[in-house]
Amino acid sequence: MAKDPPRLFISYRREDSVAWAGRLYDHLSGHFGADRVFMDIGQIAPGDDFVEILEARINASDLVIALIGPAWLSAHNAQGRRLDQPDDFVRYELVEALKQGKRVIPVLVGGARMPDIKELPAALGPLARHQAQPLDDTRFQIDVDTLIRSIEHRPSLLGQFAQLMNSERLRKWQRYSVASAALLMAFLAWVQLFDALGIDTRIESYTMALGDLVASVPVSDRIVIAGFDEKSEARLGPFGPEWRREHARVIDRLVAAGARVIVFDIYFEKPSAGDDELIAAIGRARQRGTQVIVGVNRLLDGQPAALPGLAEVVRGWGLLCVGGRLGYASVAPIAVLKLAAPATDTAEGAASGRVIGKFSAIGTLAVGGTTLAVDDQRRELTVVSDAGQTLWRGPLQPVRPPVERSGQARSDCPLLTAGDEAAETLIRLAPIEAWREPARRLDYEQIAGPAATITGGQLAGKIVLVGDGRAGSDEFRVLRGVGSELRHGVELHADLVNNLLQGVHVRGLDPLPQGLLMVAMAAAGGWLRLFRPAMRPLQRRLLVAAGVLLYLALTILIYARYGLLFNTAYHLGAFLLTYWLLGRLAASGTAGGPAD
Numbered sequence: 001m002a003k004d005p006p007r008l009f010i011s012y013r014r015e016d017s018v019a020w021a022g023r024l025y026d027h028l029s030g031h032f033g034a035d036r037v038f039m040d041i042g043q044i045a046p047g048d049d050f051v052e053i054l055e056a057r058i059n060a061s062d063l064v065i066a067l068i069g070p071a072w073l074s075a076h077n078a079q080g081r082r083l084d085q086p087d088d089f090v091r092y093e094l095v096e097a098l099k100q101g102k103r104v105i106p107v108l109v110g111g112a113r114m115p116d117i118k119e120l121p122a123a124l125g126p127l128a129r130h131q132a133q134p135l136d137d138t139r140f141q142i143d144v145d146t147l148i149r150s151i152e153h154r155p156s157l158l159g160q161f162a163q164l165m166n167s168e169r170l171r172k173w174q175r176y177s178v179a180s181a182a183l184l185m186a187f188l189a190w191v192q193l194f195d196a197l198g199i200d201t202r203i204e205s206y207t208m209a210l211g212d213l214v215a216s217v218p219v220s221d222r223i224v225i226a227g228f229d230e231k232s233e234a235r236l237g238p239f240g241p242e243w244r245r246e247h248a249r250v251i252d253r254l255v256a257a258g259a260r261v262i263v264f265d266i267y268f269e270k271p272s273a274g275d276d277e278l279i280a281a282i283g284r285a286r287q288r289g290t291q292v293i294v295g296v297n298r299l300l301d302g303q304p305a306a307l308p309g310l311a312e313v314v315r316g317w318g319l320l321c322v323g324g325r326l327g328y329a330s331v332a333p334i335a336v337l338k339l340a341a342p343a344t345d346t347a348e349g350a351a352s353g354r355v356i357g358k359f360s361a362i363g364t365l366a367v368g369g370t371t372l373a374v375d376d377q378r379r380e381l382t383v384v385s386d387a388g389q390t391l392w393r394g395p396l397q398p399v400r401p402p403v404e405r406s407g408q409a410r411s412d413c414p415l416l417t418a419g420d421e422a423a424e425t426l427i428r429l430a431p432i433e434a435w436r437e438p439a440r441r442l443d444y445e446q447i448a449g450p451a452a453t454i455t456g457g458q459l460a461g462k463i464v465l466v467g468d469g470r471a472g473s474d475e476f477r478v479l480r481g482v483g484s485e486l487r488h489g490v491e492l493h494a495d496l497v498n499n500l501l502q503g504v505h506v507r508g509l510d511p512l513p514q515g516l517l518m519v520a521m522a523a524a525g526g527w528l529r530l531f532r533p534a535m536r537p538l539q540r541r542l543l544v545a546a547g548v549l550l551y552l553a554l555t556i557l558i559y560a561r562y563g564l565l566f567n568t569a570y571h572l573g574a575f576l577l578t579y580w581l582l583g584r585l586a587a588s589g590t591a592g593g594p595a596d
Helices: 014-032 052-061 091-099 124-127 137-151 159-163 170-190 199-214 228-236 240-255 275-287 347-351 363-366 430-436 444-448 489-502 511-530 537-562 568-588
Strands: 009-011 064-067 103-109 134-137 223-228 262-266 290-298 316-319 324-326 328-340 355-361 372-377 380-384 389-396 421-427 441-443 463-468 475-480 483-488
Touching: 009 014, 009 091, 014 064, 014 103, 014 137, 052 489, 052 511, 064 091, 064 137, 091 124, 091 134, 103 137, 103 290, 124 240, 134 137, 199 475, 199 537, 223 444, 223 489, 228 240, 228 444, 240 262, 240 275, 240 444, 240 463, 262 363, 262 489, 275 290, 290 328, 290 363, 316 363, 328 363, 328 380, 328 489, 355 363, 355 372, 363 489, 421 463, 421 489, 430 483, 430 489, 441 444, 444 511, 463 489, 475 489, 483 489, 511 568, 537 568
Parallel strands: 009 064, 064 103, 103 134, 223 441, 223 463, 262 290, 262 463, 290 316, 316 355
Antiparallel strands: 324 328, 328 355, 328 421, 372 380, 380 389, 475 483
């Protein structure tokens, strides 16, 4: 028995889309029949109750078409926006349709866009989740045909074309295209194009996310954070250069408590009345064997911008930049090399890449990484401690300042400029609770406040990082595990120090092992496809899924244990592409049976 055509209700706003509504009505009534399509003009007799007719028609309809033109959303009268008024008939029609659970298709005309849920009154909010169909003058017949097919739940022209593409006569073309894709994968791996674009690192970093769920990085008991917060501001006033005397008192108290290294996640540029006391306190600390490291934000005439006399007493100047992100991973520079530029040096010096300045991160200096050895041939940096121990080794990359959507360069770290080369590391983050538990976290009030509780010897041999702990200040959103959290910059510096102390160095395999592993994964994919040819497709797919999960589990465990990252995109790509390619070739060699 033939199914009756659906009953349609066209909702529109007269001053917005009456011409479109009439044109659409003509086409729909011509296809489904005039008695199956309702439009208010000419179908409501004089004297009829308008609301009762609309309610009955909507109730009798199978589908409601919401015609949305350029002024549909913004139409106003003396009382305000029409859609916000309960007696607006367009609002009434659509609210009633949604209330009755009717299928509603928004049809966009005149270049209108689909409204966002925030732009609609609450009663019409669900409309924003309905898939819209555009209706354009230049392709009106095609768009109406697409709408009719959607109403009748018939395959679209695109779907029919896709079926045609799977026909037998195109199998040979598919075979060659898949083979070309396999060659392309090998070529991209060979030239490391994805690595040049940063894609490899982004994908690899999500292995870190799963690895952090399996095992957290161990936390050194040598690290302590001293944060100034709202309590200190209430006593001292807004944070700024006027706090120099307080910093001096904090240094004296930390030295008395036995701190071995004091690192300021602060730069000191603008002069203040307390500068002499700060410099004197750093000098006293140095005499007692405590190293004080301060941050540098920018250079003036090639030298760190800082208070006069500070250079003579501090242990070193360190980069404050931290908190960048690549995919899942938080990124921090280990060090930066300032290279000679044509505008400031000879052409010969610029061409040779002559280094005119080296700056370590404050975290690198905190663990004694004062020597930066550069391998010019391999463009590699090695950080060596005062005791001759290699703390870190990794590649140097050109600095690429971030760019806003407007195209303007953004200066998140003024010390890093285009033309420099930086060595960056992916940070393994410790649980945030580790940096906020009382044993590892002090505030200025505990150290130098009126009711200070710090005692002599309490910080013997510790590395103390001093920084901003105020809510909403110097905070970075980081990803850890399956969630995100806010960390202060000083806490990220503590994570970097912890990685260097624990020998945690997240890095990828060398190219040769990565290539051999890709070949092995390709061989595994081919073996799984040819293993037991009579195996059912579902069983074979489950076997492939098990192979992928086993590989991922191994990569996660190796990362958690050794900090090694695999090129998962290439390895799984080789595995799955080889499996699929052999499946297609096997299918084309049979009587036409489908490949799984």
